[in-house]
Amino acid sequence: MKNILSLVTLRCCTCKRFKNSLLFSKSNRKSRRCKNCHRKAVDKSVAKNLQRGFCRCGKEREDGRKACSRCLKSRREYNQRVREKVLAAYGRRCQCPGGCGITNKKFLSIDHVKGGGAGHRRTFKRQSGNEMYRFLIKSGFPKKDYRLLCHNCNQSRGFYGKCPHELGETI
Ligand SMILES: [Zn+2]
Ligand SMILES: [Zn+2]
Ligand SMILES: [Zn+2]
């Protein structure tokens, strides 16, 4: 019985082509629009909505923002899930070699271990925030080049080369 769907051929109502039913998403099987045509239709409506100054979904934007409150919320939640994954994979704790132990996630961010070098910093900047986290997930959480540091350790290493923990200074 399995894969019975792969034997069914449906005709797309938009491009009029006969295609394997697997090329129709579940929700579109009724309307008989293939995934390809569906994607095109979505892209078109998104472009139209943006052009008219609305959120990509067609609702009114939040004041001064590029999306409606619902889309902003779901993006925020998505970004948080992405960040959670990265924090978990990197140990949820500041990895300062001098010993720091900060675990509050609001203090933690990803540090490029080999840091420094204008080139590196530029790449880092370009991949700032969520792009950076998505990049880490996609590359399977490389541990050699990236680690978690708290903002204090990160900043002081950036400014002074080492953080007070490593120098044994009073905190
Ligand atoms: Zn089609
Ligand atoms: Zn929206
Ligand atoms: Zn720290």
Ligand SMILES: [Zn+2]
């Ligand atoms: Zn430190």
